[in-house]
């Protein structure tokens with residue numbers, strides 16, 4: 001990670017509820033390695049109910065309101081997701097549906113976002129990644145460009161919660177650095 005200068009606050013959203021999820025574990029490894037330049041807060045989605053427009057009213061459901069606030073107050077978002085049946089898991093899409101409202105004014109509007117997909121398969125969840133991009137585009141998020149971060153055979157890279165693929169980890173950290181640079185670059189433009 002390059003010289004910090006200033007810390008950026010990133011919300012890391014995991015697309016998996018699984019107790020020993022690789023998607024969540026990747027976020028935790030990145031949070032440790034990217035500190036202190038990046039303050040990466042790992043978030044899981046157990047408390048988010050099924051989206052129902054009837055319930056999407058004021059006052060918002062507390063878990064939804066809390067997540068919206070976290071995203072709003074963050075400098076950027078990193079989504080780490082598995083692939084389920086060539087798409088993103090329902091829990092992640094469901095959460096993004098909540099966060100997408102109010103339409104055109106969502107907490108993701110203009111928010112720098114990076115994506116990591118992972119899978120036990122060698123394809124690394126690349127199809128889910130493209131579905132996720134489409135959803136984020138509809139929410140007017142600012143997708144940070146660069147090589148896609150796709151982790152194939154993810155189960156092979158963990159040993160007792162230690163990430164053993166250092167080259168792969170450096171590739172992920174570079175993507176995170178691009179996210180940080182996007183945030184810092186915007187701050188410079190605002191000053």
Ligand SMILES: Cc1cc2nc3c(=O)[nH]c(=O)nc-3n(C[C@H](O)[C@H](O)[C@H](O)COP(=O)(O)O)c2cc1C
Nearest residue numbers: 016018021022023082083084085086119120121125
């Ligand atoms: C319902 C379901 C569907 C899946 N579909 C795919 C798939 O289409 N492509 C793929 O590469 N892996 C697929 N997988 C494998 C998961 O992507 C893989 O197990 C992943 O590591 C799980 O993520 P997690 O460790 O974060 O929970 C599927 C797994 C489940 C449970």
